[in-house]
Amino acid sequence: MLQQTIITALQQVRKHKPLVVNITNYVVMNNTANALLAIGASPIMAHSSQEMPEMMSFSGSLVINIGTLDSVWIPRMLFAVEQANLNNKVVVLDPVGVGASQLRTDTAREIAQLAQRLIIRGNASEIIALAGEQAQSKGVDSLDSSDTALGAARYLLETYQANVVISGATDYVVTNEHTVALKNGHEMMPFVTGMGCTLSALTGAFAAVGEETGLAAAAVLGVVGEIAAEQSTGPGSLQVNLLDQLYQIDQENLLQRLKLQQV
Template sequence: MSYLKRVRTQNPLVHNITNLVVAPFTANGLLALGASPFMAYAHEEVADVAKMSGAVVLNIGTLDDKVVQAIRLAGQSANAHHVPVVLDPVGAGATTYRTETVQMLVRELRLTVLRGNVAEVANVIGESWSIKGVDAGSGEGDRIGIAERAAHKLGCVVVITGKEDIITDGQSTFLTSNGHALLTQVTGAGCLLSSVIGAFTAIAESGADLLGSVVEALAFYGVAAELAAERTAHQGPGSFQIELLNQLAQVTPDLLAERAQIRQIHGGAI
């Protein structure tokens, strides 16, 4: 059974502590995929919600001290109950507060997946890469090397998104080439991807299964974006955003297998 089919069969509960800019889009995207979103932020309940979830997705997009504490409480509960944790370090490196917060989180929490652009991931592990707002700035560097070093340092799967996405556990490294440039014109497209990854990690049946589920999540999201762009050609990012939700619901395992562009560059098979 494909990972996508597992998600739709099992309907995993995904607990999201995400930013206020993207919460409705994220919830609708998870519903379209076939997962069940839970958007809980209150300190009084985040530990309980995390405990009963299939995955917890932590997003630092709009930070304040209350959000940081909610993230810590949810992450600690997820770790205690063996629930996968996906961290999206939005804008790490853009401000001191943001960078110090995410570096505290990776010290305190055991991550399953870290998903960000190259600048965010580099700044999480203390390496230098320019950043503009919450977007990766221009720069020269070894994106694959940064991903693999981050995976080794943090002991988790690392995803660096870009024109070509990198997925690595530090031993095996894959590239996925699906997607479309219109994703960069929709606020929250990356944040939704992190939550989609959360849904796929929730149905991974073992540690060895984890990397394969994340690779398929990236390919699936990219294929949905390609189909959405094809169906809304010349209509602009607003129509694309709505059609992306449609395609998250309509891409089948067979269509995904036909269109997925995945290649392995390091390590053993999954």
Template sequence: METKIEAIIEDLSLVRKTNPLVHNITNYVVMNNTANALLAIGASPIMAHAEEEVEEMVSICSSLVINIGTLSEPWTKAMVKAIIKAKNIQKPIILDPVGAGASTLRNQTIKRLLDAASPSVIRGNASEIISTLSSSGKTKGVDSIHSSESAIESGKKLSEIIQGTVVISGATDYIIQRDQTRKVSNGDPMMTKVTGLGCTATALIGAFAAVQKDTLRASLSAMAVMGIAGEMAKMKAEGPGSFQMHFLDALYQIGADEIRTRFKE
């Protein structure tokens, strides 16, 4: 516990010292919030999606965040190109399979993205992780009851397939790397009443993975910071509108004290 806490504090400090440039190809709904969350935590966002320039953008950035929230073919093409480039130059790739399982297009797109190159980290809710495993084409059948437990099993298999980290968001977050599992129990139910906080979590993983090569550790740090900032915001919020504002302030304010006092496995 102590070691984990000090690791989170160290990683946060690294993000703030190095201000990593994070390239986001993400959805329209959350772009503004994602950019603001990255700035608040001390990173710098780039948002660019034209096929003609994504490779150059990947080159100048320290990590790549791919989010399929508002999918369409020209964006998918750019995502594939960016992923291949990032893999080639060994930049961490973080995938957020928003709405996995909700449509054939989403499932096919996830397969295309996974086939392009294995992401370093995949983050989603239980249902998205289960559907992503199914879309990977390397397993058959999906438990229709999307309990946390069945998501953990899927998360482990998915982690094996991508040889990377899988994060299952929820009341308790599970951060899985093959046979290792970490937990973060911070956060607040109000976070489900603000759009795109899952997407923000994915972007923060991008910021932490940009400075911390151990993606299991980077993901744990990012999820802990998310959850603790959520608790800090909740103390001042009167509803989801003010929660969203206080959450950005909390990402800016959070320090060693809050992490030491609040981190819960």
């Protein structure tokens, strides 16, 4: 059943080409926009509060990434979440670097508290820090393994009524219905900047067509990263091959390679 959910979600994204509004960081705008296009969605990087009510009225979802946070962006992010709430749209929160500074931690928690339909996608250290536990981090990089964040993810699920995706060597998707472990991907992927941000953007695309757990995005990116790494000699070629594989991924490859289990 989980495999069929993933396949159906991919088909729906390619059929409906949902518009995904991204308030994201300067480092990854190009990466995430190209990833959304490759999977079949339609990205827009909209940061102005003046157009946000209109944008959220016809978009499929909102992705907020706090990677390059400052005092100008914070009110815009909160206003965008309010508009998403008014239009009953899913918000995907990527709490980049939470725990590295109080500003990031406070802002991520404020966004999580405000959003009414929420998916949180972060690495283990970010998930642990967002939940209020001590995490090991080095800037935006995680020094915690994803399985150590399961308790924190369940706390976030209960506190914010949010589905939670923990990315790492093993990805975990934590919802009220189940906890799923995904063991795809490749050890080269962390050497490409914004890989987690790409997962958050893809999560927004799938949420826009009704797959609100984060499972489909994590599964697709894991399998795609695995295939792309086999064709790559390093992180540079991996970036290019990953986009090509997002464009080419099909049901057969997903079912053949997918390694998931409920835990």
